[in-house]
Amino acid sequence: MGRPRNFEADTVIERAMEEFWTHGYANTSPARLAEATGIGKGSLYNTFGSKRQLFDQALARYGRMGAELAEEFLSRPGTTRERIGAYLRETVDSDVAQPIRRGCMGVNTAAELGGHDPEITRALRAIEERIVAVLAARIDQGRRDGDVSSDVDAQATAEFLFSTGAGLRIMAKTNDARALYRIIDVALSTL
Amino acid sequence: MGRPRNFEADTVIERAMEEFWTHGYANTSPARLAEATGIGKGSLYNTFGSKRQLFDQALARYGRMGAELAEEFLSRPGTTRERIGAYLRETVDSDVAQPIRRGCMGVNTAAELGGHDPEITRALRAIEERIVAVLAARIDQGRRDGDVSSDVDAQATAEFLFSTGAGLRIMAKTNDARALYRIIDVALSTL
DNA sequence: CTTGTTTTTGACCTGTTGTTCAAGAAAGGA
DNA sequence: TCCTTTCTTGAACAACAGGTCAAAAACAAG
Numbered sequence: 001m002g003r004p005r006n007f008e009a010d011t012v013i014e015r016a017m018e019e020f021w022t023h024g025y026a027n028t029s030p031a032r033l034a035e036a037t038g039i040g041k042g043s044l045y046n047t048f049g050s051k052r053q054l055f056d057q058a059l060a061r062y063g064r065m066g067a068e069l070a071e072e073f074l075s076r077p078g079t080t081r082e083r084i085g086a087y088l089r090e091t092v093d094s095d096v097a098q099p100i101r102r103g104c105m106g107v108n109t110a111a112e113l114g115g116h117d118p119e120i121t122r123a124l125r126a127i128e129e130r131i132v133a134v135l136a137a138r139i140d141q142g143r144r145d146g147d148v149s150s151d152v153d154a155q156a157t158a159e160f161l162f163s164t165g166a167g168l169r170i171m172a173k174t175n176d177a178r179a180l181y182r183i184i185d186v187a188l189s190t191l
Numbered sequence: 192m193g194r195p196r197n198f199e200a201d202t203v204i205e206r207a208m209e210e211f212w213t214h215g216y217a218n219t220s221p222a223r224l225a226e227a228t229g230i231g232k233g234s235l236y237n238t239f240g241s242k243r244q245l246f247d248q249a250l251a252r253y254g255r256m257g258a259e260l261a262e263e264f265l266s267r268p269g270t271t272r273e274r275i276g277a278y279l280r281e282t283v284d285s286d287v288a289q290p291i292r293r294g295c296m297g298v299n300t301a302a303e304l305g306g307h308d309p310e311i312t313r314a315l316r317a318i319e320e321r322i323v324a325v326l327a328a329r330i331d332q333g334r335r336d337g338d339v340s341s342d343v344d345a346q347a348t349a350e351f352l353f354s355t356g357a358g359l360r361i362m363a364k365t366n367d368a369r370a371l372y373r374i375i376d377v378a379l380s381t382l
Numbered sequence: 383c384t385t386g387t388t389t390t391t392g393a394c395c396t397g398t399t400g401t402t403c404a405a406g407a408a409a410g411g412a
Numbered sequence: 413t414c415c416t417t418t419c420t421t422g423a424a425c426a427a428c429a430g431g432t433c434a435a436a437a438a439c440a441a442g
Contacts, residue, residue, distance in 0.1 A: 002418025003408040024303055026217035030400060040421050042403085047419095051400065101306030107361050111302030112215055114364030115292030125365040153377075159362075159370060160377035167358030170298050171350075173305030174316040179350060186344075186351035186381055193388025194438040221430060231391050236431065 009047060012037045017058035021105040024112050025055055056123070062105045063127035070134045080142030081191045084135070085184060088165060092180045095172040104169035132158045139191070148191055157190060200238060203228045208249035212296040215303050216246055247314070253296045254318035261325045271333030272382045275326070276375060279356060283371045286363040295360035323349045330382070339382055348381060 015037045019028050030051055034041045048054040073087035095101060102108070106127055113120045135158035142148030164187040168180055206228045210219050221242055225232045239245040264278035286292060293299070297318055304311045326349035333339030355378040359371055 001410050001416075003420070005419070006408095023307075024217070026215070027303075029398075031398085041401085042421055043419075045401065103302060103306070108302040110361050110364045111294060111299040112218075114361075115294070116214075121365055128362075128365060156373045156377055160374045163358035163362050163374045164355065165358070166361040167354035167356070170301050170305075170357040170361065171319075171354050173301045174312055174319060182347045183351045183354045186347055190377055190380055192386075192440045194390070196389070197438095220428075222428085232431080233391060233433080234389075237389075242430065 005047075007037070007039050007043070012039060012044075012047070013054070013057050013061055016054050017061055017105070020055055020058050021062065021108070022100065022102045024108055026112065056119075059105065059109060059120070059123055059127075063123070063130070066104075066106065066127060067130045067134065070131050074134055074138040079147040080138055080145070081147065081188050083138060084161060084191070085188050088161075088168065088184045088187070089181065091165060092168060092172060092177060092184070095169065096177045096180075101173050103172055104166070107166050107169045110166075128162060132162050135161050142191070152191060160190065161187065196238075198228070198230050198234070203230060203235075203238070204245070204248050204252055207245050208252055208296070211246055211249050212253065212299070213291065213293045215299055217303065247310075250296065250300060250311070250314055250318075254314070254321070257295075257297065257318060258321045258325065261322050265325055265329040270338040271329055271336075272338065272379050274329065275352060275382070276379050279352075279359065279375045279378070280372065282356060283359060283363060283368055283375070286360065287368045287371075292364050294363055295357070298357050298360045301357075319353060323353050326352050333382070343382060351381065352378065 016033055019033055019036045023032070028051075030041050030044060033051070033054070034044055037044065044054065048057065069090070070087060073090060074083050076083060076086075078086070091104070095103060106124060109120060110124050114124055115121060132155075136154045139148055139152060139154040139157055143150055143152065143154065164183075168183060171180060171183065207224055210224055210227045214223070219242075221232050221235060224242070224245070225235055228235065235245065239248065260281070261278060264281060265274050267274060267277075269277070282295070286294060297315060300311065301315050305315055306312060323346075327345045330339055330343065330345040330348055334341050334343065334345065355374075359374060362371060362374065
């Protein structure tokens with residue numbers, strides 16, 4: 001009953017995510033969101049409640065995508081170092097391929113709202129923990145396989161590599177791919 | 192001749208820097224700047240031209256401060272690893288000490304405006320190069336002193352450590368000091 | 383003093399922000 | 413067919429953004 005929606009909420013969230021990702025939270029106006037998603041401002045508010053709630057959903061979606069990407073790259077065959085290297089290079093490549101360097105939405109959000117907004121800070125933390133867990137599991141596997149020294153602390157190194165990823169996404173705003181690749185090589189020498 | 196200023200431009204830039212640092216560019220309004228600096232909006236525009244130009248000066252000041260901090264920490268006695276470790280821990284400590292985690296103004300600016308605004312991107316790049324040069328010089332010294340292996344590529348490792356610093360400042364938004372210290376320890380193992 | 387010059391201030395301006403709302407459109411059920 | 417319900421849209425809203433400006437204030441020189 002009632003008039004049916006003429007859009008898919010998921011598609012709207014995806015387009016909103018792109019917009020927030022590219023321009024940040026403060027610099028993305030409802031008018032811009034309406035244009036990017038193709039639906040009216042009224043529908044946006046009717047469906048998602050507020051700009052902030054839409055952002056929450058966009059960030060959650062981004063977090064899921066990020067975790068899936070990490071899982072995908074780290075589960076493929078190869079040594080731990082090869083796989084983590086491929087994963088980090090992939091993030092660099094996809095970053096550099098974009099006409100404007102938008103970096104990582106998680107990192108950008110951490111810079112803009114992390115520490116100020118408790119709810120967003122928690123959400124970021126949850127995304128971080130999920131990816132760190134994937135990295136730690138892969139390093140642990142490497143220790144069992146013998147391609148990673150047993151001296152390596154899987155959790156600490158996973159946190160370090162996540163931090164390296166964050167740093168890389170910031171550096172991607174001012175550096176070219178070659179410099180970023182060099183940084184990855186140094187980071188991988190900890191394995 | 193003429194009415195004298197009843198404020199020091201440098202003090203105003205410093206206060207504005209704090210404001211931009213804490214809240215970001217978009218989230219710092221002229222009204223807020225006027226309140227934080229203690230002078231009227233008119234004087235602000237009369238002296239600095241625009242919010243953007245004031246920001247440029249604030250960022251330049253931040254860059255100078257950052258380079259000086261790096262020089263100071265790396266010039267003190269100790270091994271390369273000790274000194275760079277102390278420098279990285281210092282940034283973590285000063286971050287964690289603040290009631291709200293504001294991170295690094297350079298990193299925050301890179302996330303917000305880097306890649307979008309060519310002039311700001313260049314300014315960030317200049318700050319980065321200066322600090323990387325300080326790090327590279329210290330690593331080179333370490334190689335001569337013998338506390339760093341000659342296998343270590345000073346420039347690449349300096350870029351890596353700068354990137355680590357950027358990552359740490361992002362991680363400081365969601366992690367406690369202990370986790371950040373652990374990340375520093377792993378990063379230092381590349382030396 | 384006056385005059386000329388450079389500040390200072392807050393009121394004011396225009397455009398935009400995030401949000402709401404009234405009016406109408408598109409369905410199913412009575 | 414006419415409700416009822418749920419959706420759509422864009423106009424309208426108060427608040428605030430970034431910026432300007434006229435008037436008054438504070439000095440030095442004549």
